[in-house]
Amino acid sequence: MAIKDLFNQPLQVINTGLASFRTNIESSGAQVIQVSWKPSVDVKKADAAIMEANKVKIDEANKKVLEIILAGKPVVTGMSTALEVIPGMKKELILHSGPPITWDRMCGPTRGAIIGALIYEGLAATVEDAEKLAASGKIKYAPCHEHASVGPMAGIISASMPVFIIQNETYGNSAYCTLNEGLGKVLRYGAFGPEVIEKLHWMEKTMYPVLKKAMEKLGKIDLRNLISQALHMGDEVHNRNRAATSLFYRTIAPAIVETCDDKNDTVKVLNFINGNDHFFLNLSMPAAKACLDAARNISFSSIVVVMARNGTDFGVQLAGTGDQWFVGKSPVPDALFFPGFTKEDANPDIGDSAITETLGLGGFAIAAAPAIAQFVGGTAQDAVQYTLDMYEITAGESAAFQIPSLNFRGTPTGIDIRKVIEKNITPFIDTGVAHKNPGVGQVGAGVLSAPMEPFKNAYEGLAKQIRVLK
Amino acid sequence: MIVKGLIKKGVYFDSVSLMIVSKELNKLEGIIDSSVIMGTKENREILGAVGLNLGIFNDASDSDILVGIRADDEAAADRAIRKMDLLFKDLQHHDEKTTGQKVRSFEDALRQLPGANLSLISIAGKYAAAQAMKALKMGLHVMIFSDNVSIDEELELKQFGRDHGLLVMGPDCGSAIINGIPLGFANVVPKGTIGIVAASGTGLQEVSSVVANNGAGISQAIGTGGREIRKEIGGMMFIEALKALNGDPETQVIVMVSKPPHPDILKKIGNELKSFTKPVVSILIGGDPEILKQINIIATRTLEEAGLFAAAVSKGQEIESIKKSLSERTAVISRQAEKLAAGLKGKFLRGLFSGGTLCDEAQLVLKDSVGFVYSNGPLNADYRLTDLWKSKENSIIDLGEDEFTQGRPHPMIDYTLRTKRILEEASDPDVAVILLDVVLGFGSHPDPCAELVPVILKAKKISPGTLFIGSVTGTDADPQNRRKVIGELEKAGMIIMPSNVAASELSGQIIRKISSKKN
Numbered sequence: 001m002a003i004k005d006l007f008n009q010p011l012q013v014i015n016t017g018l019a020s021f022r023t024n025i026e027s028s029g030a031q032v033i034q035v036s037w038k039p040s041v042d043v044k045k046a047d048a049a050i051m052e053a054n055k056v057k058i059d060e061a062n063k064k065v066l067e068i069i070l071a072g073k074p075v076v077t078g079m080s081t082a083l084e085v086i087p088g089m090k091k092e093l094i095l096h097s098g099p100p101i102t103w104d105r106m107c108g109p110t111r112g113a114i115i116g117a118l119i120y121e122g123l124a125a126t127v128e129d130a131e132k133l134a135a136s137g138k139i140k141y142a143p144c145h146e147h148a149s150v151g152p153m154a155g156i157i158s159a160s161m162p163v164f165i166i167q168n169e170t171y172g173n174s175a176y177c178t179l180n181e182g183l184g185k186v187l188r189y190g191a192f193g194p195e196v197i198e199k200l201h202w203m204e205k206t207m208y209p210v211l212k213k214a215m216e217k218l219g220k221i222d223l224r225n226l227i228s229q230a231l232h233m234g235d236e237v238h239n240r241n242r243a244a245t246s247l248f249y250r251t252i253a254p255a256i257v258e259t260c261d262d263k264n265d266t267v268k269v270l271n272f273i274n275g276n277d278h279f280f281l282n283l284s285m286p287a288a289k290a291c292l293d294a295a296r297n298i299s300f301s302s303i304v305v306v307m308a309r310n311g312t313d314f315g316v317q318l319a320g321t322g323d324q325w326f327v328g329k330s331p332v333p334d335a336l337f338f339p340g341f342t343k344e345d346a347n348p349d350i351g352d353s354a355i356t357e358t359l360g361l362g363g364f365a366i367a368a369a370p371a372i373a374q375f376v377g378g379t380a381q382d383a384v385q386y387t388l389d390m391y392e393i394t395a396g397e398s399a400a401f402q403i404p405s406l407n408f409r410g411t412p413t414g415i416d417i418r419k420v421i422e423k424n425i426t427p428f429i430d431t432g433v434a435h436k437n438p439g440v441g442q443v444g445a446g447v448l449s450a451p452m453e454p455f456k457n458a459y460e461g462l463a464k465q466i467r468v469l470k
Numbered sequence: 471m472i473v474k475g476l477i478k479k480g481v482y483f484d485s486v487s488l489m490i491v492s493k494e495l496n497k498l499e500g501i502i503d504s505s506v507i508m509g510t511k512e513n514r515e516i517l518g519a520v521g522l523n524l525g526i527f528n529d530a531s532d533s534d535i536l537v538g539i540r541a542d543d544e545a546a547a548d549r550a551i552r553k554m555d556l557l558f559k560d561l562q563h564h565d566e567k568t569t570g571q572k573v574r575s576f577e578d579a580l581r582q583l584p585g586a587n588l589s590l591i592s593i594a595g596k597y598a599a600a601q602a603m604k605a606l607k608m609g610l611h612v613m614i615f616s617d618n619v620s621i622d623e624e625l626e627l628k629q630f631g632r633d634h635g636l637l638v639m640g641p642d643c644g645s646a647i648i649n650g651i652p653l654g655f656a657n658v659v660p661k662g663t664i665g666i667v668a669a670s671g672t673g674l675q676e677v678s679s680v681v682a683n684n685g686a687g688i689s690q691a692i693g694t695g696g697r698e699i700r701k702e703i704g705g706m707m708f709i710e711a712l713k714a715l716n717g718d719p720e721t722q723v724i725v726m727v728s729k730p731p732h733p734d735i736l737k738k739i740g741n742e743l744k745s746f747t748k749p750v751v752s753i754l755i756g757g758d759p760e761i762l763k764q765i766n767i768i769a770t771r772t773l774e775e776a777g778l779f780a781a782a783v784s785k786g787q788e789i790e791s792i793k794k795s796l797s798e799r800t801a802v803i804s805r806q807a808e809k810l811a812a813g814l815k816g817k818f819l820r821g822l823f824s825g826g827t828l829c830d831e832a833q834l835v836l837k838d839s840v841g842f843v844y845s846n847g848p849l850n851a852d853y854r855l856t857d858l859w860k861s862k863e864n865s866i867i868d869l870g871e872d873e874f875t876q877g878r879p880h881p882m883i884d885y886t887l888r889t890k891r892i893l894e895e896a897s898d899p900d901v902a903v904i905l906l907d908v909v910l911g912f913g914s915h916p917d918p919c920a921e922l923v924p925v926i927l928k929a930k931k932i933s934p935g936t937l938f939i940g941s942v943t944g945t946d947a948d949p950q951n952r953r954k955v956i957g958e959l960e961k962a963g964m965i966i967m968p969s970n971v972a973a974s975e976l977s978g979q980i981i982r983k984i985s986s987k988k989n
Binding site: 001002003004005006007009010011012013014015016017018019020021024025028029030031033034035036037038039040041042385388389392423424425 | 482484486487508531532533572573574575576578579580582583585586587588589590591592593594597601605609610611615616634635636637648649650651652653654658689690710711713714715717718720912913
């Protein structure tokens with residue numbers, strides 16, 4: 001190349017900065033494109049230098065991580081109870097969503113859900129007893145994510161709860177999740193009244209055996225395939241699970257009818273699934289978890305394998321930094337609130353459901369779900385913009401999950417924290433909003449951009465790790 | 471009175487947009503002062519200087535927007551904040567409306583415009599080098615308008631550019647015309663055979679405008695940034711650009727514009743030029759033309775001369791006739807000065823410039839008639855103004871210097887400081903002449919007369935005798951239209967000369983005549 005070659009070509013300009021220059025160039029007849037540039041996030045110079053110096057190694061590790069994530073094939077293989085199948089599960093252990101947290105720092109909905117779980121387990125008879133027990137130190141707490149599990153909102157899993165078993169057929173690892181309780185007053189939003197406990201008992205005593213038998217009949221259900229189809233039907237499988245739930249229902253209903261002897265139970269269970277548009281959320285989440293867990297512990301990788309919130313903190317884990325959590329304050333989401341509620345009532349963002357975004361679903365795939373565009377500004381174009389933003393911070397695109405309106409482009413997958421820092425764009429997450437007080441339940445739904453702090457901490461953490469490895 | 475501040479996270483607007491927002495807020499009732507600015511350390515110092523660096527800003531990062539408002543009361547401050555949010559929304563929507571789909575990054579831009587061959591960068595200096603290197607690595611030529619890029623980064627970029635056959639214009643490159651397209655601050659000139667390499671933005675604008683206004687045209691006008699000719703950079707890109715023009719079949723005459731380079735670099739440039747077959751005209755503002763004559767270069771003393779000589783050579787005309795007409799003009803100016811000086815009460819000259827190189831050139835011209843003058847960038851260090859905001863005797867101020875532009879757009883865009891200063895100077899009974907430059911073209915104020923005409927008329931009311939003298943850099947094809955601008959300024963009573971040199975000569979002669987009369 002030589003400078004003088006430029007003089008023989010029509011000038012085509014990429015303009016970064018003052019927008020008036022773009023107008024001038026355009027009016028002079030040259031092609032120009034304006035970059036909506038943002039300054040990158042401030043990080044320590046030494047950290048940036050070590051990332052740059054190890055760019056090749058990080059890129060290689062990320063390639064490997066992305067391959068594993070994309071090759072994952074999650075299937076439901078059956079059902080069991082938490083105590084029986086979740087690794088490390090105990091009677092006195094309660095799993096919760098997000099990064100680790102102690103009782104004194106837990107938010108209202110999480111405390112409420114724990115109170116409910118202790119009553120449900122028969123470990124406490126009254127709310128007061130449950131609160132006392134919860135704070136006593138006799139009950140241990142751990143993140144679902146540290147036990148191959150995920151839970152929406154408060155994400156509480158206690159020993160007796162029935163769970164789906166999801167297996168990643170490609171890599172052999174498993175993930176677990178409870179059954180979705182539906183909307184209204186539910187445990188995952190921190191409600192613990194008698195009707196909540198009663199429903200949980202029904203799910204354990206009636207619904208679980210019915211589903212278990214049906215699953216035994218079916219053998220397995222391919223979730224990757226089901227999610228792919230749902231994306232073509234207007235779901236992003238986080239805030240919208242209507243298509244996926246319908247597809248699941250079509251799959252399991254004949255088996256339930258065939259295997260359940262009690263007509264009354266059959267009707268109740270089928271109606272329960274049919275009446276809950278979010279039933280599939282508790283399958284899309286562990287499906288994502290199963291795919292991402294297979295890509296853990298690959299040194300040098302800057303790809304996010306967990307994003308999760310406990311209603312107080314927002315936590316991130318990377319493929320390259322083992323079991324370390326990088327946390328920051330969880331923000332209160334921008335949301336559409338149910339009548340009678342405002343942002344004042346809202347709890348900071350909560351739940352393991354951001355695992356869907358971590359796999360390139362949910363907010364990352366919102367362009368596939370124009371029906372919920374009212375959460376992001378109202379138009380389908382707004383939804384497309386959010387998904388396009390996410391391609392800027394991801395390492396690749398999904399092969400299985402596609403967005404029809406983007407000409408079946410694969411969803412943006414594999415969040416690279418280097419890109420998050422450089423482009424100053426954080427992941428975009430769909431979410432439900434819990435009331436900040438225990439026992440009230442859901443007050444709205446909406447979206448949020450993840451806070452930068454945990455990603456910045458993860459960037460520093462990875463730089464530190466690389467320094468040790470070298 | 472109250473002071474209110476807040477931090478806006480997660481949004482970004484360029485500095486000009488933020489300054490426009492702040493200007494709009496200042497117009498609101500009950501608002502005494504406001505500042506809307508990115509949260510860099512330097513910016514916080516600026517806020518400190520105006521008493522708006524609030525405690526809460528300590529937690530802000532470079533990429534946050536800091537908002538400081540001084541208002542009569544809480545309600546006024548809140549109104550301003552609401553207004554600001556609306557303005558931000560407008561800006562965002564405008565952005566989306568005009569650019570269609572949002573382009574989020576350089577990579578994204580390259581995907582959408584795969585044939586892109588030049589990256590124009592005008593973001594804050596601390597981020598500019600990384601963006602420029604990214605573009606160079608993708609094989610794009612770059613123009614870095616941003617200043618505050620370190621000299622080490624500049625060297626790295628230019629070395630990379632040189633080794634890969636890529637043009638690196640800047641940092642701090644204000645002006646260029648590539649393939650007929652004006653970039654940054656630049657004028658609309660006809661296509662022609664004169665190629666310019668300039669280490670001075672306004673130098674490039676003045677020369678290319680003179681060329682255009684004298685019936686010739688420009689093939690390419692390449693800016694390099696002012697530090698190019700310092701020893702650290704060693705004229706690296708300057709030489710590469712000269713070579714490119716020498717190899718360009720469209721270019722028949724080459725003009726080089728800069729301040730006097732380091733002697734070693736001048737020698738290096740001279741060595742390169744030896745093998746050139748094309749005529750080279752040079753203007754080293756304030757340099758010794760003799761050094762260049764030895765290497766067969768057409769040396770000139772002023773930007774105007776460089777433009778006129780280059781135009782003549784390109785048209786196959788003799789430069790001797792130009793020289794003659796210029797010296798005749800000097801005689802005419804002298805007689806004109808005699809007449810104008812007659813009724814003046816004041817005795818001093820005050821120059822208020824927006825173009826740095828024009829300011830230097832004016833000082834050089836004035837040296838011959840009135841000697842050294844005070845300035846914020848004086849020819850002689852003894853004449854440095856201690857207080858930039860107050861002129862002394864004969865003073866020439868460059869309002870484009872950093873001390874005036876922090877947190878404010880360049881004076882070619884924003885006339886606020888200059889119009890304020892014009893009134894101050896006019897109120898000084900010792901002032902006889904106010905000398906101005908008016909720079910037109912893309913990037914500059916779209917309607918300078920709207921700013922200058924009212925202030926000249928007002929100044930003339932304060933001090934009817936004060937003379938306004940100036941020149942207009944630009945062409946009739948510029949968006950502002952030079953002929954129209956001159957007409958309006960003349961109507962307001964300003965004396966418009968054909969060039970900065972002529973305006974400076976006239977002003978200098980007037981002051982000289984006044985002082986000789988008084989002595």
